[in-house]
Amino acid sequence: MKLELQLFAVPFRKVSKTRGRKRRTHYKISENATVTCPKCGSAVRGHRVCPSCGTYKGKEVIKEKEAE
Numbered sequence: 001m002k003l004e005l006q007l008f009a010v011p012f013r014k015v016s017k018t019r020g021r022k023r024r025t026h027y028k029i030s031e032n033a034t035v036t037c038p039k040c041g042s043a044v045r046g047h048r049v050c051p052s053c054g055t056y057k058g059k060e061v062i063k064e065k066e067a068e
């Protein structure tokens with residue numbers, strides 16, 4: 001019988017909640033990552049539906065929130 005072992009790079013020890021969270025304190029959206037919505041003018045992340053007016057690329061209405 002032939003044993004085939006696949007070895008992966010394994011973290012030496014667990015990264016604690018605190019340590020992982022501390023590292024991620026630098027993960028934030030820069031202002032450059034936002035685009036102005038052509039319909040309502042609010043700052044929107046690029047390539048995403050505008051959360052305030054529900055449009056994408058200015059025209060397509062994807063979700064209707066106002067009916068609530």
Ligand SMILES: [Zn+2]
Nearest residue numbers: 037040050053
């Ligand atoms: Zn909008």
